[in-house]
Amino acid sequence: MFSARTRSPPEPPARIRRTVAVSAHRILRPEAGDPEPGPSLALHGAGRPAQRSGSSGRVLVLNASYEPINVCTVRRAAVLILKERAEILEQGDWALHAENLTLARPVVIRLLSYVRIPRDAHRRKITRRAVFARDRWTCQYCGHERGNLTVDHVIPRSKGGASTWDNIVTCCAPCNRRKGDRLPRQANMVPSSKPRAPSPSIFIHVAAPSIPAAWEQYLVAA
């Protein structure tokens, strides 16, 4: 699943090669309430509150292998760094200040120990946004970009088609009306690319609709 990257990242310093027992569940769990019994941080950006809202307040999380795996809040990233579970690869031009420390504002962090990601992208919830992101917001029948997009079951549900990644494509409204309840060969409408479960990076695009420039070099093409 995680193929070798063509652009070799620099070798990490030896001191961070140690193995830390940490589960994917702990690293990747939802942040609601952030019950982590870690240091109590009252982090705030120095006079740049606007940067803490929207996707600019998000941090890209890379696995130890440099594979992008998640998006988290600045606060969560700061906790991972202070607990020496992650290192900062890219930082913002302003700092976080807590009681006794100043920390560069993380933009991209890398976990110091490898977290095994289950190969379950095909089971992840199918949402319109994720389907559109996978298909690059392009109608899979006529190539029209953006506009009034819908999702289409390639094999219609009425003909036994499943609601699975390999049977749902992005479709503009006119194409959806034109195809109607017909099979691809009946309508002579075949998706331009065979639908399949998306790569994990798709969910990063969904979590952060506008991708900060500093993230781009770390996001593999979907």
Ligand SMILES: [Zn+2]
């Ligand atoms: Zn179309």
